[in-house]
Amino acid sequence: MLPELRKQARSEGLVRALEAHLEQTKEHAKRLEPVFRALGAEPSSSHSPPAQKLQEHHDELASSIPNERLADCFHATAAAATEHFELASYDALLALADAVDLDGDARKALEQNRREDEQALKAVQSQLERLVGELER
Numbered sequence: 085m086l087p088e089l090r091k092q093a094r095s096e097g098l099v100r101a102l103e104a105h106l107e108q109t110k111e112h113a114k115r116l117e118p119v120f121r122a123l124g125a126e127p128s129s130s131h132s133p134p135a136q137k138l139q140e141h142h143d144e145l146a147s148s149i150p151n152e153r154l155a156d157c158f159h160a161t162a163a164a165a166t167e168h169f170e171l172a173s174y175d176a177l178l179a180l181a182d183a184v185d186l187d188g189d190a191r192k193a194l195e196q197n198r199r200e201d202e203q204a205l206k207a208v209q210s211q212l213e214r215l216v217g218e219l220e221r
């Protein structure tokens with residue numbers, strides 16, 4: 085979702101927020117590999133059906149928004165929705181980590197990813213507020 089939103093976004097501030105989190109997300113994937121191994125599983129990449137649906141819904145509507153600034157508001161909203169989804173997933177994973185008494189380093193990796201997703205959410209929400217403010221002028 086992030087690479088696609090990054091391609092479509094025009095506002096410099098939103099582009100910067102998306103690019104910064106795109107880099108973080110690559111680290112998130114690497115950071116999760118030992119977590120899988122701590123659970124005796126092999127990491128593999130696959131598409132998340134809920135995230136895919138969010139993207140399809142976004143792409144379907146985004147192309148019909150003629151105003152660039154309004155479209156950026158929509159992109160920022162989609163980015164925020166994605167981060168909310170990730171935060172809910174990390175909350176569930178952290179609860180499971182406690183239930184199976186997951187190794188401390190693996191738990192810390194989940195916490196760090198969650199913390200960075202929370203910061204990314206704040207960054208895109210702040211961009212959304214700025215963009216909405218510019219629409220109101």
Ligand SMILES: [Fe+2]
Pocket residue numbers: 105109166167170200201204
């Ligand atoms: Fe994220």
